[in-house]
Amino acid sequence: MITLAEPIKVKDWKSDVKPIWCPGCGDYGVLNSLLKALSDLKLDPDHVAIASGIGCSGRFPAFVNAYGFHGVHGRALPLATGIKTANPELTVFAVGGDGDAFSIGGGHLPHAARRNVDVTYVVMDNEIYGLTKGQPSPTSPIGMERKASPYGTYDAPLNPIAMVLSYGASFVARGFSSQPRELTELIKRGVQHQGFSFIQVMSPCVTFFDTYAYFKEITAPMPESHDPSDRMAAMQLALERTQYLGVFYEDNRPPHHVHMEELQEKAGNHLTLEKLLERFQR
Amino acid sequence: MREFTDGSTAIVRGALAAGCTFFAGYPITPASPILMTMMRELPKVGGVAIQAEDEISAVGMCIGATMAGARTMTATSGPGISLYSENIGLAVMGEVPLVVVDVQRLGPATGGATTVGQGDVQFVRWGTAGGYPVIVLAPSSIPECYSLTMRAFDLAERFRCPVFLLTDKELNYTMNTVELDEYQDVPVRERGAGSEGPGMPKTQDSMGLFAPYRYHPPDGVPPMVHFGQDVVLRFTGSTHDERAFITKHPPTVDALNRHLAAKIEEHRDEIELVTADLEPGARTLLLSYGVTARAMREAVQKARGGGQKVSALTIHSLWPTPETAIETALDGVERVVVAELNLGQYRREIERIAHGCEVLGINRVDGELISPDQFLEVIR
Numbered sequence: 001m002i003t004l005a006e007p008i009k010v011k012d013w014k015s016d017v018k019p020i021w022c023p024g025c026g027d028y029g030v031l032n033s034l035l036k037a038l039s040d041l042k043l044d045p046d047h048v049a050i051a052s053g054i055g056c057s058g059r060f061p062a063f064v065n066a067y068g069f070h071g072v073h074g075r076a077l078p079l080a081t082g083i084k085t086a087n088p089e090l091t092v093f094a095v096g097g098d099g100d101a102f103s104i105g106g107g108h109l110p111h112a113a114r115r116n117v118d119v120t121y122v123v124m125d126n127e128i129y130g131l132t133k134g135q136p137s138p139t140s141p142i143g144m145e146r147k148a149s150p151y152g153t154y155d156a157p158l159n160p161i162a163m164v165l166s167y168g169a170s171f172v173a174r175g176f177s178s179q180p181r182e183l184t185e186l187i188k189r190g191v192q193h194q195g196f197s198f199i200q201v202m203s204p205c206v207t208f209f210d211t212y213a214y215f216k217e218i219t220a221p222m223p224e225s226h227d228p229s230d231r232m233a234a235m236q237l238a239l240e241r242t243q244y245l246g247v248f249y250e251d252n253r254p255p256h257h258v259h260m261e262e263l264q265e266k267a268g269n270h271l272t273l274e275k276l277l278e279r280f281q282r
Numbered sequence: 283m284r285e286f287t288d289g290s291t292a293i294v295r296g297a298l299a300a301g302c303t304f305f306a307g308y309p310i311t312p313a314s315p316i317l318m319t320m321m322r323e324l325p326k327v328g329g330v331a332i333q334a335e336d337e338i339s340a341v342g343m344c345i346g347a348t349m350a351g352a353r354t355m356t357a358t359s360g361p362g363i364s365l366y367s368e369n370i371g372l373a374v375m376g377e378v379p380l381v382v383v384d385v386q387r388l389g390p391a392t393g394g395a396t397t398v399g400q401g402d403v404q405f406v407r408w409g410t411a412g413g414y415p416v417i418v419l420a421p422s423s424i425p426e427c428y429s430l431t432m433r434a435f436d437l438a439e440r441f442r443c444p445v446f447l448l449t450d451k452e453l454n455y456t457m458n459t460v461e462l463d464e465y466q467d468v469p470v471r472e473r474g475a476g477s478e479g480p481g482m483p484k485t486q487d488s489m490g491l492f493a494p495y496r497y498h499p500p501d502g503v504p505p506m507v508h509f510g511q512d513v514v515l516r517f518t519g520s521t522h523d524e525r526a527f528i529t530k531h532p533p534t535v536d537a538l539n540r541h542l543a544a545k546i547e548e549h550r551d552e553i554e555l556v557t558a559d560l561e562p563g564a565r566t567l568l569l570s571y572g573v574t575a576r577a578m579r580e581a582v583q584k585a586r587g588g589g590q591k592v593s594a595l596t597i598h599s600l601w602p603t604p605e606t607a608i609e610t611a612l613d614g615v616e617r618v619v620v621a622e623l624n625l626g627q628y629r630r631e632i633e634r635i636a637h638g639c640e641v642l643g644i645n646r647v648d649g650e651l652i653s654p655d656q657f658l659e660v661i662r
Contacts (some may be wrong), residue, residue: 018526046512051346061516062527067509068516069349070526071342072372078339082346082354085330086304087510090350110334260330267325 001091001191003042010039017062026177026203027056030124031063033180034093037187038066049090051079053105055097056130056205074105077112080119081256088257089244091191092118098125102138102158113167113196118255120190124204125160134208146208161238161248165197165231170248171197172234176219177204178212182245189247195255202243215243222246252257283462289427289454290315293447295325297355298433300470302381303329304352306343306546308336308362311395312451313385316357337365343371345378349517350509353435357383361392361401363409370444371410372519374542377495379445379473381431382406384449386572387651388623398451400572400623404654405631407601408445414539415546417553418446418601422575425464427453430598437553439471441546442503448600450623452573452651468590474506479597493524495601500537501544530587537639547602553562555605557596558611561586564593567611569632570621570655571597578621581657592661603631612639619644619660621652 021027029106038048048066052058059070067090071079080094101109101123112119123261129135135148139160143152164172171193175183183201190197202219204211222244226233234249241250293316297305305324307317317333324331334340337358344354358366362382373380384406388399406418410442417437421430427449434445494515497504504524507513516526521535529535546553559582560567570578575596582594595611597604612618618638620629626643633641642660646652 045514047512049331049350049509059528065514067374067514068518069346069527070518070520070528071345071376071515072368072519075338075342075369075372078334078342079349081332081339082304082306082343082348082352083350083509085332085343086347086350086352089508107336108339111339260325264325264328264330267322269326269328 001041002044002047002089004044005042007039007042008045010035013038013045013065015063017066019059019063020055022207024206025056026126026201026205027124029052029180030122030176030183030201030203031060033175033183034122035064035186036180036184037191038064040184041188041191043091047090048093049083050093051076051083052095053100054131055100057095057100057124058131060095074100074103075108076100077105077108077121080121081115081117083114084117084119085257085260088118089274092117092120094121096121096123097130098123098137098139098160101130102160106138109164110167110243113169113198114166115256116170116195116253118195118257120187120199122187122199122201123160124201124203126203126209127157127211128205128209130205130208140209144209159238160200160233165235165238165249169198169249170195170251170253171213171247173198173247174200174202174245176202176215176245178216179245186247193250195253211229219243219245222248284459285462286457286459287424287426288315288436288457289421289449290319292424292427293431294319295436295448296428297316298323298327299428299467300353300435302353302435303352304344304347305329305331305356306334306340306347306354307357308334310359310362313357313359313362313383314453315454316383316385316461331337337362341366341369341382344380345373345376348378348380348508353379355381355383357385359385359387360405363402363405367410370416371412373444374410374412374414374416374605375519376517377442378517379442379506381438381445381447382433383447383449385449385454388647394450398573398623398651399649400450400574401627401647402448403600403622403627406448412419414542415602416439416444416446416597417546418448419555420448420571420598420600421453422572422596422598424453424460425466426460426598426661429466429468431473432470432497433555436468436470439473439506440449440503441549442506443546448572456592464553473508484520494553495526496524497541497545500541501548501569503545516541527591550602550604551606553599554607555598556607557598557603559595559605560593560611560618561591564591565616567615567618568592568594568621568657569597569611569618571600571628574621574623577652577654578657581654581661584654585661590661597628600628603635605635608632608635612636616640617642619657621645621657623647623652
């Protein structure tokens, strides 16, 4: 992680493009927490890259003064994997919504997790498709009646935390857009974690599925007694009805790009003085 | 010196010679040998090869890696190109240099997974939504697998677009004896050496901010700057202004879409590549590409040995269509015979160009190669 001596102020991390999310959208809180985390960590805009897919979350990179790649629906993780692998000096984020992460892009999540790519994946979960005007998502509750599900939904919602724990993600956390201070801390921990960091952020959609009151009711702080190195305990908490906010799990196995360096050495590409100097000059 | 080798090996060597540093692929017959050889060879030179979870991820990783500074290649077969489709569009719109190898096999769906075919000729050209041009090169020999892979990397840098290397199962799998001096190196441009010249661009918008998508004139290519070069920039797959911010402003969108086509189509002369073996007085022109061109060349030798006059044209740059070279070859002949392992996909292009000249096809879709004898039957 490349850092600066003095932090860049939050306002300078903002680009000159203003978000056009609906007033009251949870994503404003997520954006502000992320900007604050970038500033607190003294990161350098020349060394931060953000990849996104499609959805209300997709335009996220346009609002941050850092490298951005707004790709196609559900494919932020492959982009982020390519970016981090090609230039491990970059601090890489992937951002998306519940449709992007768990539906169309659901096939990439287990593999980014098991590869342990050093990417912080912030998923803004509003339990609905907002951009396309209110269709049920993989995290929508059973019985949700909307225009696209006029007789109510029957498909059981996914449990993203339990899912990602079972995928072997090395950092698993949940935040809430209405708790920006806690969310900032979670994002900071996710960035500092060397490996794949998954952060599910409950981020309500005021227009199509206003869950502010519901999220407030079912969320609770992570029990202080919880040991984040205990995967079984993390799974237990993930399966409860209460949606705990905080770090469920963290382990410190080496990330993908470190394995790639080992592999190159095994293949006979030994790090010579010239190569070291070349790297330094870059 | 000579060696006994195959097309897949030559493609990997060409990629390494071109400075490829990143490869991602997903196992598929008959493209898997490229993935396996890359997995073995790229780490030796400090590069990274990844076996992705699927084709969508493979091409997505390549696009991300390119934008963070790598030279990238991926390889698949027809069914994999289907899955690449959306991200090919992203590379077109995002102006991402990328080399895609399509080792063709027979038929739709699983088709003949271990059987030769040339049925992706139109598919790779029109393989993504919106219908914008890409560049497609087709080697017809093992040494050409090497040199055209290098050329694909160069054209990808020059035009900031996906460049396809269209081969087939026989070209990639069949071992051949090759004279080592037949391998020809092709110079590959440095990153950023777009139409505005090499080095770090100073492209700025009216506010003095960096504009990664500024092109001038309309057929110019924005100089490529990637993540990590100390200028904050963005890439996007949406219609965008020069700073990569989404726009629906009709004049900006119109200019962008015309630019994506013009930067390739206005520069056909830089891309056009054929081998013309024209004989004065010949009434028949044989035309082919890829593995089928090998049988054509053998037939030409036999025919001429028997006193017949015949001309032959091997197309190496299938898209954009090398119209100038085709028109030159058509001059003075009465008929052109287009041979390909499909039901006449490239023949459509020739019919479009061959005013008044009879256009015939030799076509096979039974999994066998077109033989030299099939060519000899049509020469008169």
